[in-house]
Amino acid sequence: MPELPDLLYIQARLKEALVGRRVVGERLREPVVMRFAVRGNLSLLLGRRLDDVIRHAHFLVFRFEDLDLAVNPMLAGRFRLAQPDEKEERDLVFLLEFDSGVQLRYRDEKNMGKAYLLAKGDWRAAAGMQAGGIDVLSPEFTRERFVSLLKRRRDQVRLFLMDKRALDSIGNAYADEILFEAGLHPKTFCRTLSHDDAVALHDAIVKVMQEAVDEVARRAEPIDVKVRDFLKVRLRDVCPRCGSKVRKAGVRGMDAYFCPHCQPATRSGLVDWTKTGR
Incomplete structure (x- = not known):
């Protein structure tokens, strides 16, 4: 699993690459990993600007205006920045494409990680987010x-x-x-x-x-x-x-x-x- 040094590094790189950009495309390949605490699906993020990437406990939280996408990578989850013409990985869970032409891909060969789409700040809806030390x-x-x-x-x-x-x-x-x-x-x-x-x-x-x-x-x-x-x-x-x-x-x-x-x-x-x- 990513530990604190990994999470801080990933957070910094993602902020540098993606904050201020808008989502123009999305794909969810493994629905079993994604939980929705709001009505709708991943397409709710289309057109929304990424305002920040924060860390809360072992989650990375992507703040899209009034929505949070909170991801706990757990054992095998990992993020990747890619170009749209790059071949999609076999273990791809979901991807978000931004107006800069960069894709954020979340991969998990075990499908043990958890991703939650929530109303901003509603972390009670994500298991484990309130228990951080x-x-x-x-x-x-x-x-x-x-x-x-x-x-x-x-x-x-x-x-x-x-x-x-x-x-x-x-x-x-x-x-x-x-x-x-x-x-x-x-x-x-x-x-x-x-x-x-x-x-x-x-x-x-x-x-x-x-x-x-x-x-x-x-x-x-x-x-x-x-x-x-x-x-x-x-x-x-x-x-x-x-x-x-x-x-x-x-x-x-x-x-x-x-x-x-x-x-x-x-x-x-x-x-x-x-x-x-x-």
């Missing part, structure tokens, strides 16, 4: 507020990081990077973290996410390309810090990548990989 790169994300959030948690720290009702918006890739930066095992329980651990975790979140935002922007890849090759432990074999073998642990059905030496287990019952050799 605190923006981890905002001034409101202070150490004090984070420690307060953490004190109320009884789950594992990786699950907490990925809970979008608490924090906005961290997924598998950056959860692993944050825990590596903080030196915490992914199965550590939140309730066992000291105040110093919590502060270090907060600082790791800010550091990892801001560096990732800067790196994704610096690469300036097309918006349908995920930039992940700079990550330190996710999908890696060897720890860049100590040279140990990177291991995987299952956390609620998801693979968590970690270094057993830099992120040692903190409770009994977990495999102690440090005793198995490098």
Whole structure:
């Protein structure tokens, strides 16, 4: 799924390319992905000007005068800017053509994403839009507020990081990077973290996410390309810090990548990989 660095980059590129332009064409190929909270269909956008592209939680919201088109890409959704004469992708869900001659294409090979056409600001009609947590790169994300959030948690720290009702918006890739930066095992329980651990975790979140935002922007890849090759432990074999073998642990059905030496287990019952050799 697109995570915060991806969403911010995509948002900036789409604003640059499309804001101020009017919709002159539309096509919906996969109706199962689209929900309409207003009477009509995607043709309601014809002739409307795109006023802004904003991010709310894990949604990108396209503001067309009195209508919002809110898209949650989820696992496999991605956006693409294309020319009308370019061949349409097999996984195309919908496209909007603008008076500049550019098409915005939304693709999703799994059809797991969700798109909602809503009255402007009526976000109650889109599942998950009201449940967004605190923006981890905002001034409101202070150490004090984070420690307060953490004190109320009884789950594992990786699950907490990925809970979008608490924090906005961290997924598998950056959860692993944050825990590596903080030196915490992914199965550590939140309730066992000291105040110093919590502060270090907060600082790791800010550091990892801001560096990732800067790196994704610096690469300036097309918006349908995920930039992940700079990550330190996710999908890696060897720890860049100590040279140990990177291991995987299952956390609620998801693979968590970690270094057993830099992120040692903190409770009994977990495999102690440090005793198995490098």
